[in-house]
Amino acid sequence: MSDGDARAIATDRAGGASEPVLTREDRASLLRFMLLMRAAEERGLRLYKQGKVPGSFYDGRGQEAISVGSSFALAPEDRMCILHRDLGAHFVRGVSPERYLANYMGRSGGVTGGKDGNLHFGDPELGCVGMVSMLPDMAPVATGMALAMKMRGERRVAMTYFGEGSTANGQWHEAMNMAGIHRLPVVFVLENNGYAYSTPNELEFAADPVERAESYGFHGVKVDGNDVEAVFEASVEASERARGGGGPTLIGCRTMRMHGHGAHDDMSYVPDGVLESWERRDPIDRYRRHLADHHGFSEQELDEVATAVTEQVAEDARRALDSPMPEPSLASEGLYAEAFRPLGDGVAPWSRWAERKPLRPVNGNGRSPSSEASVSRSAA
Amino acid sequence: MSPEATGIAPEEAPSQTTPAQPTHPGGSREMTYLEAISDALREEMRRDEAVFCIGEDIGAFGGAFKVTDGFAEEFGAARVLDAPLAENAIIGAAVGAAVEGMRPVCEMQFSDFIACGFDQLVNVAAKLHYRQGLAAPMVVRLPSGGGFSGGPFHSQNPEAWLLQAPGLKVVAPGSPADAKGLLTAAIRDANPVCFLEHKGLYRYLREPVPEGEYVVELGKAQMIREGDELTVIAYGSAVGLATQAVDELEADATVLDLRSLAPLDTEAVLEAARRTGKVLVAHEATRTCGVGAEIAAIVSELAFEHLDAPVRRLTAPNLPIPFSPPLEQAVLPQLADMKEACRELLDY
Numbered sequence: 001m002s003d004g005d006a007r008a009i010a011t012d013r014a015g016g017a018s019e020p021v022l023t024r025e026d027r028a029s030l031l032r033f034m035l036l037m038r039a040a041e042e043r044g045l046r047l048y049k050q051g052k053v054p055g056s057f058y059d060g061r062g063q064e065a066i067s068v069g070s071s072f073a074l075a076p077e078d079r080m081c082i083l084h085r086d087l088g089a090h091f092v093r094g095v096s097p098e099r100y101l102a103n104y105m106g107r108s109g110g111v112t113g114g115k116d117g118n119l120h121f122g123d124p125e126l127g128c129v130g131m132v133s134m135l136p137d138m139a140p141v142a143t144g145m146a147l148a149m150k151m152r153g154e155r156r157v158a159m160t161y162f163g164e165g166s167t168a169n170g171q172w173h174e175a176m177n178m179a180g181i182h183r184l185p186v187v188f189v190l191e192n193n194g195y196a197y198s199t200p201n202e203l204e205f206a207a208d209p210v211e212r213a214e215s216y217g218f219h220g221v222k223v224d225g226n227d228v229e230a231v232f233e234a235s236v237e238a239s240e241r242a243r244g245g246g247g248p249t250l251i252g253c254r255t256m257r258m259h260g261h262g263a264h265d266d267m268s269y270v271p272d273g274v275l276e277s278w279e280r281r282d283p284i285d286r287y288r289r290h291l292a293d294h295h296g297f298s299e300q301e302l303d304e305v306a307t308a309v310t311e312q313v314a315e316d317a318r319r320a321l322d323s324p325m326p327e328p329s330l331a332s333e334g335l336y337a338e339a340f341r342p343l344g345d346g347v348a349p350w351s352r353w354a355e356r357k358p359l360r361p362v363n364g365n366g367r368s369p370s371s372e373a374s375v376s377r378s379a380a
Numbered sequence: 381m382s383p384e385a386t387g388i389a390p391e392e393a394p395s396q397t398t399p400a401q402p403t404h405p406g407g408s409r410e411m412t413y414l415e416a417i418s419d420a421l422r423e424e425m426r427r428d429e430a431v432f433c434i435g436e437d438i439g440a441f442g443g444a445f446k447v448t449d450g451f452a453e454e455f456g457a458a459r460v461l462d463a464p465l466a467e468n469a470i471i472g473a474a475v476g477a478a479v480e481g482m483r484p485v486c487e488m489q490f491s492d493f494i495a496c497g498f499d500q501l502v503n504v505a506a507k508l509h510y511r512q513g514l515a516a517p518m519v520v521r522l523p524s525g526g527g528f529s530g531g532p533f534h535s536q537n538p539e540a541w542l543l544q545a546p547g548l549k550v551v552a553p554g555s556p557a558d559a560k561g562l563l564t565a566a567i568r569d570a571n572p573v574c575f576l577e578h579k580g581l582y583r584y585l586r587e588p589v590p591e592g593e594y595v596v597e598l599g600k601a602q603m604i605r606e607g608d609e610l611t612v613i614a615y616g617s618a619v620g621l622a623t624q625a626v627d628e629l630e631a632d633a634t635v636l637d638l639r640s641l642a643p644l645d646t647e648a649v650l651e652a653a654r655r656t657g658k659v660l661v662a663h664e665a666t667r668t669c670g671v672g673a674e675i676a677a678i679v680s681e682l683a684f685e686h687l688d689a690p691v692r693r694l695t696a697p698n699l700p701i702p703f704s705p706p707l708e709q710a711v712l713p714q715l716a717d718m719k720e721a722c723r724e725l726l727d728y
Contacts, residue, residue, distance in 0.1 A: 079480070116511040124514045129479055132503050140469045140500060144476020144484075151432065151458060151482065158476070171499070174469035181464065335547055336643075337515030337570035342481055 020073075020236040022229070023351045027291055028305055030072060030228050033349075034064040034284050035309040037088040040097040043317050044104050048263055052321070053104050058118055060085030062226070062258030063191055065283035067161070068092060069231030070189050070251070073239050074159060076345035077359045079127045079145045081138035081160040084119040085191060085257070089161075094126045094347035097313050101320035109323030113330065125344040136166035139175035139188065146184035146242075155243040155359040159187040159235075165196025167209035176250070180216035183247030187238045190250060191225060193257035198269040210252030218248045225253030226283040229290075243359070255283075406592035414582035416556035416589045417521075418447050420563035421485065423593060425455055428483060431567060432459040434470055435487030435521075444489050445523055445582060467497030471520065475505050475572075478516040483567055491522035491576065492536045505572040506547035515570040519563070524552075525578040525617055525664055526701045526712055535701035535708075537616070537665035542574050543642055543674070549598055550641040552576040554619030557589045558639055561596025569598060578617045578664075585620070601645035603652075607632040610726055611652040611659050613675055615639060618662040618694075618713065625718040631726060641671055646678060653679045657688035658725045664712055667695040689728035694721045 022030075041059040048057035060067065067086035071093060074080070082089045090100065095111060103110030103121050111121035112130070122130030129145070131138050142160035149156045166172055167190065179186050196204055213220025219241070223230045231253055238249030256278035260267045267275075291297040411419060425431045432455075433448055439462040442449030451460040463470045467488065474484035488494050494501065501520065508516050526535030542550050549571050553559040559577065566573035604623055610633040612622040619637045626633040634652050638645065653659050659679055661672035672693035679691050694713050702708050 112511055120511070122512055122514075124479075124512060129476070129508075129514065130512045132507070134499055134503050137472065137500060137504050140472025141476040141479075141504060143469065144473030144478075145480045146476070147473055148477040148480035148482045151477075171468045171472070174464075174466035175472070177464055178466065178469045178473060334510050334513065336549070337509045337517075340481075340515045340517050340570045341513075343479055343514070 020233060021352065022232075024295065026072075026349075026351050027295055028297075028301075029349050030068060030232070031284070031287055031291060031302070032305050032309060033068040033072070033088050033091050034228060034287065035306055036091050036097065036313070037064045037068065038284060039309050039313040040091075040100055040316075041087060043097075043313050044101055045263060047101065047105060047317070054106050055117055057104070057263040058084050058261070059259055060087060060257075062278060062282065063193060063255050064088050065228035065287070066189065066191050066225050066231055066253045066255060069228040070159060070161075070187070070235040072232050072350050073235035074157065074346065074348055075353050075356075075359055076127070076348045077154075078157045078159065078239070078346070078348075079129070079142070079343065080122070080158070080346065081129050081131060081142045082119075082122060083131050083138065083161040083163075085163070085193065086161050087119065090123075090128070092347070092349060093123075093128060095123055096316060098316035098319045098323075099123075101317055102323045105320065105323075106325065107320060107323035108326040109320060114326035115334070124341070127343050127346040129343075136160075136162035136169060136172050136175070138162070139166070140171055140178070142186050142188075143175045143179045143184055146179065146186035146248075147182065149185055150182065157185045157187060157239045157242045159189065159239070161189045161191060163196060164190060164192040164201065164204060164209060165199070167212075168196075168204055176212070176216040176248075179248040180218050183218070183245065185242035185245075186248045187235060187242060188248060188250045189235070190252045191255060192252060193255050194274075195257060195261075195269070197261040197265070200269075208252075210250055213250035218250065220250040220252060222252045222254065225255030226281045226286065228283060228287050406590060408588040408590045410586055411556050411560075411589040412583050413553075413556045413559050413577070413585040414445065414447060416560040417563055417577055418449070419589065420560040420567075420594070421448065422451070422454070424483075424564060424567045425451070425459065427593070430481060431483040431485065432461065432477075433485045433487060434461040434463050434474060436463055436465060436470075436489045438462060438487050443487060445579065447487070447521075467493050468500045471497040471500040472504060474518045474520075475500060475508065475516050478518040479508075479514055483517055485519045485521060485567060487521045488523070490530075490534045491524035491538050492533050494520070494522060494538055494541070494574075498541070501542075501548070501572070501574075502545035506545040508547070509571065510547055516572050517568075517570045519566045519573050519575055521575045521577060523579050524576045525580050526708060527580040527617075529703055529705055529708060530579075530701070531703040532700040537576070537663070537696075539574075539576055539641055539665055540670045543671070544669075547572070548642060549573040550576065551598060551639060552578070552616040552641055553639060554578075554581070554614070554616050554637050556585055556587050557594070558596055558602070558637070560589050561594045562598065562639060564593070564595045565598050568595070573598070576616060580617050581620075596639070599640045599643040599645055601639055601648035602637045603634060603648075604637050605633060605635040607634050608656055609633060609658065610722060611636060611656040612662055612722065613638060613649060613652070613659060614662045615641065615671070617664050618718075621713065621715055621718045622662055624715060625722050629719055629722055629726075631722060633722065633726075638671070644674075649675060649678060650683050653683040654686040657686055658728065659687075659691045660694060660721050660725055661691065662694040662713065662718060662721070664696055666698050667693060668698050670695055689725055692721060692725055694718060
């Protein structure tokens with residue numbers, strides 16, 4: 001990265017950023033994280049079919065560009081509430097496939113140690129608050145994190161996701177409204193994947209949710225959710241706007257859920273030809289071609305990225321399978337917290353964050369909640 | 381409201397025969413229950429910049445009951461944040477701010493409205509530490525209770541709803557000093573704490589309250605009267621009613637103020653039950669699956685051999701709280717009901 005990039009972050013701009021700079025290594029990372037999400041979910045689905053996953057199995061096949069492209073824009077001190085189609089964001093922020101797969105299998109090595117399943121996790125050490133099943137409950141929570149950031153005068157951002165199905169719930173309105181009133185530094189990423197379980201868009205809303213952003217007093221933008229760099233650029237612009245005091249952004253990503261709501265769902269409600277048409281717009285295949293055609297990546301280089309991912313997931317799956325089931329006695333532990341522990345910082349692989357000024361005041365007022373955690377993480 | 385509804389005239393505030401706290405070195409000042417709540421909030425906001433209030437009409441207006449009167453002037457509007465009518469957003473935003481290191485104190489304008497924020501409270505806040513190991517230090521203040529023709533939507537006592545959500549702490553002070561000490565402890569606690577403040581006690585109870593910092597540990601009951609023939613276990617508005625009843629009956633009775641409903645001081649409950657052999661549980665909230673049912677079950681399971689009579693309950697029946705004064709008084713436990721319940725058990 002160049003020094004100019006670091007300065008651009010520190011510059012107090014309320015409007016859109018200049019075109020964000022992606023290095024060759026950044027682009028390889030974007031591809032790698034999307035491949036990692038797909039490979040880990042494919043491995044998880046196999047484990048489910050082998051009977052090693054209690055409950056059902058949920059994935060985000062076809063939506064990899066959204067969680068990877070958006071989370072790639074974030075700085076370490078930013079915070080996330082990641083949802084169930086967004087495994088890529090967990091990987092970008094530093095969760096390993098091993099801990100993801102172990103969580104699905106209810107093993108002690110999972111992110112929640114067996115307390116919660118599937119994608120209902122967030123690693124507090126990596127700045128993430130885990131989702132709940134009620135949707136979009138994390139939208140008010142991310143709004144509250146942004147409220148804290150604004151109250152302390154920090155240049156940080158909270159980001160969360162929801163599907164278009166969630167926009168029908170009253171809590172969606174409550175969160176949008178509160179974020180708009182206080183111009184909070186929060187980025188809402190809406191994934192319109194065509195269906196709320198089996199219910200199609202035309203039975204979900206009469207007015208496009210992205211267009212509602214304006215009526216809440218902030219920006220709404222629509223991007224191709226299967227174009228990882230388009231999602232990334234919109235996320236950079238939204239987070240820069242938020243850091244500069246310009247308020248929230250709703251980024252609407254059009255995509256398609258290529259698998260059922262869960263592994264138990266045969267998708268019989270999807271008309272013939274729809275999946276085939278979206279298959280031709282697969283975000284990973286597209287990005288691979290894009291890197292070859294426009295950024296000089298050789299087939300060999302691209303194959304090497306894919307091979308490394310396959311090997312990593314195989315090794316992580318082995319370790320996850322070695323992880324023991326939790327002791328039953330753990331079920332009665334941890335109801336109450338003994339003391340407050342701040343969230344730690346996430347990993348921020350975008351080269352722009354390698355050298356820059358911290359986003360929270362050095363001698364900030366009140367608490368500087370995650371400074372200790374961030375020190376310990378960067379030392380690790 | 382009728383004095384019988386809460387039971388204690390201002391000059392008859394319960395004297396504490398076995399005070400749990402040492403005499404406060406900073407001196408004390410006569411305060412109402414409401415002033416004590418304001419005092420705790422003010423002290424904590426002065427002490428810790430992370431503490432802030434969020435709720436409907438709490439800023440310039442000072443709150444529907446004036447608990448935060450003058451706060452916006454002292455602390456600025458940003459720390460006494462007027463929220464839109466959106467209880468899930470208030471509680472959800474509090475969860476987010478709490479995990480980010482703030483100490484939010486939410487005000488539900490009436491405890492009845494917790495129903496509108498229930499999802500964030502029971503699904504997000506309550507389970508967060510168990511599921512994720514993530515503490516959410518926050519308080520939800522819940523002006524509760526009836527006795528003044530508030531009707532079905534401004535008179536409820538929602539504690540049983542809350543007690544069914546593991547992970548929440550629930551406290552219900554019955555005196556001004558406890559209101560201050562418990563609120564201070566709630567704000568400093570690392571968990572979501574529901575603070576039930578009985579509206580009928582707001583300007584009705586007055587007593588000397590320690591000035592400055594004053595903390596009452598969560599999860600500890602307090603003996604208000606000590607006697608050997610009967611124990612009345614109560615909290616909130618029922619504490620005064622119980623104290624007045626046993627005093628007027630000149631009964632050799634223990635009055636135990638639970639103060640915290642979760643965690644519950646089971647040891648204190650069992651000690652009193654074993655010592656007296658007769659237990660009456662009294663609360664204003666409705667009967668089924670209420671605190672009285674829980675206490676009766678605990679006493680039956682763990683102190684059965686010590687009992688000389690069935691555990692009895694004095695509660696509101698399973699009805700909405702009606703509006704018209706004679707109807708409301710027919711539903712809410714009155715002093716006469718308390719005295720009768722005590723007499724029946726003493727005579728058993």
